[in-house]
Amino acid sequence: MEPEAKIETVDLNLHYGAFHALTDVNIRIPARNVTAIIGPSGCGKSTLLRCFNRMNDLVEHTQVQGRIVIDGEDILAPTTDLIALRRKVGMVFQRPNVFALSIYNNLKFGLRIHGMLSRADQIRETVRQGLEQVGLWDDLKDRLGLNAQSLTLEQQQRLCIARVLILRPDVILLDEPCSALDPIATLRVEELLRVLRQEYTLIIVTHNMQQAARVADFTGFMYLGRLIEFDDTQKIFTNPGQQLTEDYIRGSFG
């Protein structure tokens, strides 16, 4: 009944120096769905997410044990091609982090570094498709030379999503992508995520439970570096299997 797992971790442990940030995480994330990771602040949601495209490699003194299997391959293996991995598993961050470049060049950067540049008209076409997918094209088509940082935060975050989409990823990681946005912009971005779930595997970290309930098909609840429970969103929010999950959902702590 459960769809195939796109990402599967086996006894995943992560230490930041002496701090044990993830403990024995075993999670199976299904393909072409939206999976939400919820839990109180500091419980390791971002850390887990950043494991999936090995962004934690950038943090000094990080140690990872266990396995992370994506499409049957252990991405923790030393032979992993990080560049290809990060193209396949794109990431959208908490604060929109567009480059101080034009809208067009923000998108072109990814194409360039992956050697996906072809003729100028093809790049334009790719850029157009990317912006259309995130609903920015009509607003911005005449202003592609504008510095991306002059856009509204919602537009910037959409641009960040487009920047990932045009690289044709399989998985998109979103780390509290709406926390810098107002409620209306948040709803609109959530709508976008629901459209994208038909083609991509989306994993969204959020500490907003309503958001998880609105957008996610599956939800994992984390607490103090452990994955406490993972199930259908419906089940997690109506009939959780663990007392801890129930307490959190009811707002007893966090």
Next chain:
Amino acid sequence: MPENSHESVASHTVPHGPEADRPTFWTRTRRRIGEPVVEACIRLSGLAVVAFVFLIFLFLLKDSLSLFREYPLGQFLFGTQWLPISDPPQFGVVPLLLGSLYVTAWAILICVPLGVGSAMFISEVAPKHLKNVLKSLIEILASIPSVVLGFLGIIWLAPVLRNTFGLSTGMCGLTGSLLLAFMALPTIISISEDALTGVPRTYREAAYGLGATRWQTLWRIVLPSASSGILAAVMLGIGRVVGETMVVLMVTGNAPVMPRSILQPLRTLTATIAGEMGETVGGSEHYFALFAVGLVLFAITFAINFVADLFLRRARK
């Protein structure tokens, strides 16, 4: 009470309570007299700076104009011979101007790529302990007096250049350029390094997250984001090179002739003023000619600063 609210900065170390909030005699007096006085002082010093610059300019202009009463302006600006003690004397500024241009241009050509490259190495590549060593080393470099550098230029660099290029003398333009470049390096490196380090971490994260390599991130994202700071660093470095007198006076060979190559002895505007001022009689034609040279120098530095400002303002946008 309401007028008390803006006093909170001054009294924040004092324990709160009704006693602490009541203005003492001293604070009341200070408020009534102190603030206008401080304000006047600040305004005065600002005005003084403007006045000084203006007076210097007037002074230069007055003495320079005295030259042009006896010596034609065209001949000064376009003359290719600087022979102040021949009869009749020649005050053609072109050889000096070209001398300055050659030495400065080569110094910039050498120090900008080297300086920005070093800054990139320190901020992006070097491990932490090496980074600290290099940074303190650069601070030491910045504190070497220019006379000492000039001395090293004479006894070490000049012979080396003579032998390498097979010159008749090592006291030439390139010796000066190399030393000037060396002097500008610490400024360029440390300010560029600050600019690179100041690029938000989120940009790098975004670039790595898209699959960029360290080099791609540095070249296409970090460097452009730091460009206004790097430009400022380069401008300040150039400012140091253009205004420097001591080193070029010591090592460039002191030959006020039309330079055709950087490997030839030449003389700059600054070296001419510094070198000849002691030999002139006050009020003579030669004396005024040196002021005219000073005016040319003033115009050049003014233009450079103006352009630098323009650049910086545009880069900041």
